[in-house]
Amino acid sequence: MTDLAALSARALAKAIAEKKTSSLEAAKEAINRLVACHELTNCIVALEADAALEAARAADAAVAAGGATGALAGVPLAHKDMFDRKGKIASWGAAIRADRPAEEDASAIAALNRAGALQIATLHLAEFAYGATGHNYVLGHARNPWDPARITGGSSAGTAAAVAYGAIPLGLGSDTGGSLRLPAACCGVSSIKTTWGRVSRAGAMPLAPALDTVGAIARHVEDLAVALAYLAGPDPRDPAAALLPVPDYVARLGDPVQGIRVGVDEKVISEAHPAVQRMVEEVLAILQKVGLQRVSCAFPDWQTLDHLVQLVQLPDASAVHAAFLRTRPGDYGPQVRARIEVGHFIGAVDHLTALRARGTYLQRTLDRTFGDADIAILPVLADPLPTIAELDIGGGPNVQAAMGRVVKFTRPVNYLGLPALTLPVPRNGGLPNGVQLVGRPFAEAQLLAVGQAYQRKVPPEIATPLF
C-alpha cells in the first residue's frame, strides 16, 4: 500500500492521474493527518473538510473523464491564512480581521487552482505575519512537530508544521524578514523565498510591501519547482511583479551542479552559535560531495544591512497598520504592537535613505559577494532550536533584541531582494535546523537544482515527536 503522506505533491498527482489512488483518498488521509498534526502543533486556523472532499470527488471525476489538467490535479494542500479567497475572510492570524469577504482569489491561490490543487484548510501564522517564532497571542502559539515544547519558527508556522508532519506535501507562505526560511528550518523542511517581484503579492496580506515576497514550503525540493512554475511571472494586479521570463523550473531541476561555486562568508557565519556553524560545515561537505566548489565570499557589513532592512520594514509595516493602530490598538497582541509602534519613530529621511541605498548595496553584493561565487550559504537560525518558553517575551523590553537575534541571518537578505532556498541540515537523530542558499536575482532555478542534488544525499523526512 502506498504511503500517501510520504509522497511528493508531484508523485501524488501522478498517482492520482494514473488511478493508483484517488484524490478523495488522498484528501481524506490529508485531513486526518492534519487534524492529528493540529492536536500536536496548533497548525490549523480553519479546516474545510466538506468543501475539500467535494472538490476531491470533482477532481476524481475529471480524471475519470480524461479532463484533469494541471501538475497538481487533485492534490490536497493547505496554506498560511493570509491569502484572499473569493467569498472568504482570511484571518491574517489576528483578531482585527472581521470585515468583508474577498472579492477575488489572491493571484497565488488562483495559480494553484490552475494547477488543479485542492485546499483543505487555512493554517497558523504569526499575528499579521509579524513574528519569526510561531508565537501568536491571538491564535495560541504554534508548536514544533518534532518537539512540541519548541518553536515552529514563523511567520508561516502552520504551513511548515503541516508539511513536516506529512499532512500536506506543499503549502504557501510569505517572507518579509524570514517567514518562509525560519519555519522551514525549525521544522526540518525546505522552502523557497523568491526574488522580490518574482511572484505576485496580489491578494496576499501586506506586511511591508517593499520587502514582501510570496513563496512555498515543501518536504521535496521538486515540489517547490512545481509550485513556482505556476506562481512566478508578471501580474497586472501587482505592479511590482517582474516582467522577466519564467524559466522551466521543473525541467531545470536536473541541471548539472558540478562546479557551482558556493560562497562562504566566514565572518558573518561566525556570529552564529558554534553548533550552527558546525551544521553549515556539514551541509557544505555534502554540497561538495555532489560537485559544488567551496569559495570564500564577503557580504556587505551585515549589521549595516540589518539596520537598513529595519529602516525599511518598520515604517513600512507601521504605515500599513496606521489606521488600525489608531482606532483599535487594543486588538493587537503585545509583541506585534510593540514592533509596529517602533516604526512611528523612524524619521522619513532615514527611511528614504535606506530605500535610496538599496540599489547601491545590492550592486555591491552582486559585484563583490557574487563576484567569485554563484550562490552563498548562510545559517537560517543563529542558534539551535529554541523553546517556546525561552522566546515567550510578549512585548517586553527585550523584544527587539530577541527577535533581532532570531532573524539575524534572514532579514538582511530581504533588503537585498535575493532568492533563498532553505534546506534542512542532517538531523543525526536530533532536532531539526536549516541553512539557506542565497542566489543572484531571479536565480531560483539554479538554487532548486542544487537543492534537488542535495536531497539525493539528505532525503526528506516526516516529523515524529522525539520527546
Add this chain to the structure above:
Amino acid sequence: MAASEKEPAPARQVGSAAGADMPDEHRARAKAHAAALAETAASVALELPMSADVDEFRRVLAAGAKP
C-alpha cells in the same frame, strides 16, 4: 459663554504615533531603537551619491537577473 468665546480645544499632539496610546516605557524604547538605526542611516547617507534613488533597486535587481 457664547460659542465664539469657547476655550480653544487643546492642540492635538503632533507626531505620527500620537494616537497610538503608547505606554511611556514603550515610547522610550521605541525612540532609543529608532535612534540607533538613525546613526546607521546617517553613516550610509555620507557614502551615497546624490543621484541615488529609490527606483535604482529594481533596476539593479533586473539587470543582475540570472534566470
